[in-house]
Every structure is written in structure tokens, then in C-alpha cells.
Amino acid sequence: MVGGEFINLLSLVKREVCDSRSRLIGHLQDLAVELRESPPRITDIAVHLGWTDKVGDIHLPRPVEGITLLLPWSEVETWDPEAFHLRSEHPDFPVRSSEGKVLLRRDVLNKQILDEEGNRLHRVDDVLLRREGLLLFLEGLQVGAEWLPLGKRFNEILARLRKRYGRGRAENGAQLVPYQAIVRIDEEAIVIRSRL
Amino acid sequence: MWTDGERKRLFSRRELMMFLAVLGPGIIVNMVDTDAGGIATYSVSGARYGYNLLWVLTITGFFLIIIQEMVVRLGVVSGKGLAALIRERFSLRITALIMLALLFTNFANTVSNFAGLAASLELFHLPPIIFLPPLAAFIWWLVVRGTYRRVEKTFLMISLVYVAYIISAFLARPNWGEVGKALVLPSLKMETPFLVLAVTNIGTTIAPWMLFYQQSSIVDKGLDAGKLVYERMDTAIGVIFAIGVGMFIIICCASAFYYNPQVGAITITSGEEAAAALAPVAGRNASYLFGFGLLSASLFAASILPLTTAYTICEAFGWEAGIDHPYEEAPHFYLIYTALIVGSALVVMIPRMPLIFLMVSSQTLNGVLLPVIVICMMILVNDREIMGEYVNSRGFNLVAWAMIVVLLLINAAMIFSTFFPA
Numbered sequence: 001m002v003g004g005e006f007i008n009l010l011s012l013v014k015r016e017v018c019d020s021r022s023r024l025i026g027h028l029q030d031l032a033v034e035l036r037e038s039p040p041r042i043t044d045i046a047v048h049l050g051w052t053d054k055v056g057d058i059h060l061p062r063p064v065e066g067i068t069l070l071l072p073w074s075e076v077e078t079w080d081p082e083a084f085h086l087r088s089e090h091p092d093f094p095v096r097s098s099e100g101k102v103l104l105r106r107d108v109l110n111k112q113i114l115d116e117e118g119n120r121l122h123r124v125d126d127v128l129l130r131r132e133g134l135l136l137f138l139e140g141l142q143v144g145a146e147w148l149p150l151g152k153r154f155n156e157i158l159a160r161l162r163k164r165y166g167r168g169r170a171e172n173g174a175q176l177v178p179y180q181a182i183v184r185i186d187e188e189a190i191v192i193r194s195r196l
Numbered sequence: 197m198w199t200d201g202e203r204k205r206l207f208s209r210r211e212l213m214m215f216l217a218v219l220g221p222g223i224i225v226n227m228v229d230t231d232a233g234g235i236a237t238y239s240v241s242g243a244r245y246g247y248n249l250l251w252v253l254t255i256t257g258f259f260l261i262i263i264q265e266m267v268v269r270l271g272v273v274s275g276k277g278l279a280a281l282i283r284e285r286f287s288l289r290i291t292a293l294i295m296l297a298l299l300f301t302n303f304a305n306t307v308s309n310f311a312g313l314a315a316s317l318e319l320f321h322l323p324p325i326i327f328l329p330p331l332a333a334f335i336w337w338l339v340v341r342g343t344y345r346r347v348e349k350t351f352l353m354i355s356l357v358y359v360a361y362i363i364s365a366f367l368a369r370p371n372w373g374e375v376g377k378a379l380v381l382p383s384l385k386m387e388t389p390f391l392v393l394a395v396t397n398i399g400t401t402i403a404p405w406m407l408f409y410q411q412s413s414i415v416d417k418g419l420d421a422g423k424l425v426y427e428r429m430d431t432a433i434g435v436i437f438a439i440g441v442g443m444f445i446i447i448c449c450a451s452a453f454y455y456n457p458q459v460g461a462i463t464i465t466s467g468e469e470a471a472a473a474l475a476p477v478a479g480r481n482a483s484y485l486f487g488f489g490l491l492s493a494s495l496f497a498a499s500i501l502p503l504t505t506a507y508t509i510c511e512a513f514g515w516e517a518g519i520d521h522p523y524e525e526a527p528h529f530y531l532i533y534t535a536l537i538v539g540s541a542l543v544v545m546i547p548r549m550p551l552i553f554l555m556v557s558s559q560t561l562n563g564v565l566l567p568v569i570v571i572c573m574m575i576l577v578n579d580r581e582i583m584g585e586y587v588n589s590r591g592f593n594l595v596a597w598a599m600i601v602v603l604l605l606i607n608a609a610m611i612f613s614t615f616f617p618a
Contacts (some may be wrong), residue, residue: 007572010287110284110287111284119525120515120516121515121516123283123512126288148288148513151515151523151528153525154515
């Protein structure tokens with residue numbers, strides 16, 4: 001595996017988010033990934049704000065509570081195990097549209113994994129990310145655990161993927177479907193490479 | 197529930213044909229629900245407390261319609277099974293806990309149906325120790341061979357033998373005025389057996405497994421939001437039938453035991469005792485009629501329950517499932533299905549196992565698990581991302597949450613009275 005610190009999506013979700021004045025403004029809800037890059041890079045951060053009266057350049061007639069906004073990853077100044085710290089001051093954030101974007105929690109986590117023949121293999125139990133400096137990259141889909149066994153067929157596919165892409169087991173006895181093995185992400189399921 | 201436009205449309209010939217095409221999931225799930233555990237619970241309720249638990253079934257029917265309407269809406273709008281939706285909306289841990297509880301409860305329910313099988317064999321003077329293993333193998337074979345769908349209708353027809361309870365109830369000449377009062381006026385006794393039976397009546401009539409089964413059936417049938425009104429009717433017919441049969445069994449057993457001066461309040465402990473309530477209609481053959489109905493209902497439920505459990509758990513974890521796949525492709529599915537059948541048959545074959553107690557206990561477990569599943573459903577059915585314009589209205593939510601509070605209160609009362617008996 002390449003270097004860097006590995007981190008699970010589930011450990012990031014609900015992490016606190018602070019603005020440039022270190023005020024707690026909400027929590028992390030999701031991350032958008034660019035699958036056309038290799039390795040896929042996290043491009044946006046979805047933040048669930050406690051409240052706001054401004055979305056991008058638009059001033060709202062009255063404040064709204066509990067809104068989720070997609071902000072570019074470049075907005076993240078730094079992040080640590082406690083919180084994400086943003087460059088801008090609440091509520092002046094540059095927002096992005098989520099149209100056409102793949103969001104890891106919304107579109108990947110818990111989703112059905114299919115092989116290329118359409119057989120159901122397992123669901124995505126977690127998403128493994130790799131940190132390089134301030135950037136985050138998708139490493140793969142985490143499946144199974146010691147208490148959650150995988151089927152023989154899926155184990156065989158994973159063994160072939162390991163051989164091909166050289167990526168091994170994740171922590172806690174879980175295994176990894178490397179990002180290179182993802183064929184496509186549909187609304188209903190994620191199709192992975194099985195004919196190797 | 198229906199708009200004026202929807203009501204008007206119901207009566208055209210084309211719409212009638214569509215209704216007949218949609219007919220199935222709601223009726224079947226409610227028929228299967230009247231299984232061995234259900235019969236035992238209703239019989240015990242009537243024999244021990246007369247009409248005093250009838251009001252619980254009135255409320256249960258109302259709850260059942262609310263819950264199943266949400267199941268129908270979730271199924272036709274999302275096009276996904278309940279287990280899949282729970283997994284996609286909640287975390288793996290929550291899903292795993294719910295599935296574990298469901299596995300345990302459904303195992304108890306399957307045991308209950310095997311107990312029903314054993315009890316019916318005894319009514320025909322056939323020793324269960326000899327005849328139960330081949331019956332278990334027959335159930336396993338029936339589904340794995342893929343002939344289950346074909347025999348489903350036969351089982352359903354045979355289960356109609358419980359209509360005998362309705363006739364029997366009339367022949368027993370109950371005091372209909374008292375019955376009417378008991379149906380609408382709640383009477384509450386703060387004693388553990390009464391509260392346990394109240395929860396058990398709810399648990400046996402609204403079993404968590406049936407919510408998963410019905411939603412999967414709707415998805416399998418490919419019903420969409422355009423068929424919502426017909427699927428609601430299908431469900432309403434099924435609910436009325438299931439609740440009606442339950443009520444008549446209570447009335448029948450109440451007349452045969454509780455209000456019979458020669459017997460009085462008793463706790464039914466055997467199939468013969470439950471069959472005695474059919475004496476007015478079947479005379480000396482009462483036990484055979486009861487045994488025949490119990491046998492078919494138990495066979496039906498004992499094949500469906502392990503099957504739906506295996507499907508539900510596989511759906512939650514994303515494992516391949518279905519009898520059209522060989523073992524190598526769907527090992528989890530076959531292991532769960534086989535383990536439930538073999539395990540249940542073995543438990544029931546243990547000598548001196550109190551079968552009626554087992555059957556009633558499994559329904560109590562249902563009652564405890566039910567609020568958890570319904571709360572998950574409430575969250576799902578109010579999620580606009582899944583349901584769009586089909587989310588619950590504010591009024592519906594108010595009624596549904598009030599129902600959940602009642603379910604939780606009855607459960608709490610049962611647990612409290614168990615630890616601090618009056």
C-alpha cells in the first residue's frame with residue numbers, strides 16, 4: 001500500500017466543524033469523491049449547519065435551521081481528531097451544487113455490492129480513506145468483520161483483487177475492495193470487477 | 197385514507213381487474229399470521245379471561261391497518277425491502293442488532309409452529325418423535341425444490357378451516373351484548389398474566405416478520421405507487437379477516453370454558469383443550485377438525501417463517517438469497533433457512549417440552565420487538581429522500597406516534613408487573 005494515514009468514513013461522520021473564528025457551526029455529514037481521478041480524491045465536504053441565513057451569495061429572508069451545504073475541500077484549513085476547521089467565517093461559505101457528485105455516505109455506504117454477473121456479494125460496511133497532508137483519498141470499500149462473515153464466492157473475488165491490486169485487509173478483520181475494482185456506482189448498487 | 201378521486205376510480209371494470217391483479221400480499225401475510233402461536237394465544241385469552249381481552253384485538257386491528265399501510269407505501273414507493281431500507285438509512289450496528297433480535301424472535305416463532313405441528317400430530321394419535329423429523333424434511337424440501345409457490349394456495353385454502361371457529365362461536369350462543377361492550381370498552385387488570393396476554397395478543401397479530409415479508413412481496417410483485425390504493429384494499433381485507441378470526445376464537449373459547457359453569461376460567465395446556473371449543477360445530481370430531489387446521493396452518497407458517505427470515509437477513513447484509521441460486525452462490529441463505537428448521541424441530545422434540553407455553557412466549561417476544569421495528573419504519577416513511585410526496589401527513593404521524601406510545605406503555609407495564617407482581 002502507498003503511504004499515508006488510513007481513516008474510516010464512519011469515524012469522520014458527525015465530527016465537529018468550526019469556522020475561521022473557531023466557532024462550532026455544525027458537523028460533517030458527508031464527503032464527495034471524484035472517481036475519475038486515480039486515486040479518487042475527496043473534493044467536497046458536506047456540512048450540516050446548525051443554522052444559516054445565507055447560502056452562497058443568496059441572503060435568505062429568514063434563518064433556516066438544520067441545513068446541509070456542500071463546500072469545496074479547499075475550504076478545509078486543517079482537520080484533526082476533534083474537528084474540521086474552515087477558512088471562511090459563518091455564514092460566508094462558497095457553496096457547491098451536489099448535482100452529479102458521488103457522496104460517500106449517501107451513495108456508497110451500506111449499498112449493495114454486485115459482481116459483474118449481477119450476483120449480490122455483500123453491502124459496504126465502511127469506506128477506507130487515506131490522508132496525505134490535508135488531502136483525503138478514497139482507498140477502497142471495507143467489507144465484513146470477524147463477526148460478519150463473507151461468502152466463499154466473495155472471498156475468492158477479494159483474493160483475486162488482492163493479487164491484482166496488491167491491497168490487503170483493512171483493520172478489525174475486515175477486507176477491502178480497492179477503488180480500482182469499482183466498475184460503476186448505480187442508484188441501487190455498486191458493481192465491482194469480478195472477471196480478472 | 198383515500199381521496200374522492202381515488203374512491204370513484206375504484207369501481208370501474210378496468211380498476212377491478214387491476215385490483216384483482218394486485219390482490220395477494222396483504223391477504224396472504226394476514227392469513228399466515230393466523231398461525232399456531234396465534235391460535236394458541238387467542239384460545240388461552242378466551243379460556244382464561246373471557247371477553248376481557250377482546251378490546252385489545254380491536255385496538256390491534258386499528259394498529260395493524262396503520263402499520264401495514266406504511267409498509268405498503270414504503271414498498272411501492274421505494275421499490276426496496278424493509279431490511280434494505282433499514283440498512284441504508286441506519287448504521288450496520290443498528291441493523292445487526294435488529295437482525296439478531298429478529299432471528300431470535302423468528303426462531304421462537306418457528307419453534308412455535310413446529311410445536312403446533314407436534315400438537316396436531318398428537319391430536320391424530322401420531323407420536324411427534326417419529327413423525328416430526330420427516331415433516332421437517334418435507335418443509336425444507338418443499339421450499340428448496342421451488343414448489344412452495346404452488347402449494348401456497350393449498351395451504352391458504354386449508355387454513356380456512358378456522359372459519360369453523362366463527363360458526364362455533366355463533367352456535368355457542370354468546371351474550372352478544374357483552375361481546376359488543378368488550379370490543380370497545382377496555383378492561384385492564386394489573387396482573388402479570390393479563391398484561392402478558394395483552395402484549396402477546398398484539399405480538400401475535402402484528403408480528404415483526406410479517407412487515408418484512410409483506411414489503412418484500414410487494415417489491416417482488418413489482419407494484420408501484422399507481423397501485424397504492426389497491427394494495428391498501430388488499431391489506432384492509434387481510435386485516436379484517438385476521439382480526440375477525442382472532443376475535444371469534446376468543447369468543448368461542450370464552451363460551452366453551454370461561455363462561456361455562458361446568459368448567460370456568462382455565463389455562464389451556466393442550467391441543468385437545470383448544471379443540472374442545474369447536475365441539476358445538478364439530479361434535480366428537482372437534483379435535484380432528486382443529487388438528488387438521490392446526491396442521492396446515494403450522495406447515496404453512498413453518499415453511500414461510502424460516503424462508504422470510506433467511507431472505508430478510510441476507511437482504512440486510514447484502515448476501516445472495518433465493519431458492520433459484522445453488523448453495524455455493526447463496527450459502528448464508530441456505531444455512532439460516534436450514535438451521536431454523538432443524539433447530540426448531542429439535543427443540544420441539546425435547547421430551548416434556550411445554551408446547552403451548554412455547555407458542556405463547558414466542559408471541560410475547562414479537563410484542564416486545566415490534567415497537568423497535570415500527571419506530572424504524574416511522575423514520576423511513578417520513579424521509580422525503582425515500583418517500584418524496586408520499587411521506588406521512590402530520591395527522592397520520594400523530595396517530596402513529598400515539599400508537600407507538602401505547603405499544604411501549606403496554607410493554608413497560610408487562611415488564612414492570614413481571615418484576616413487581618401485585
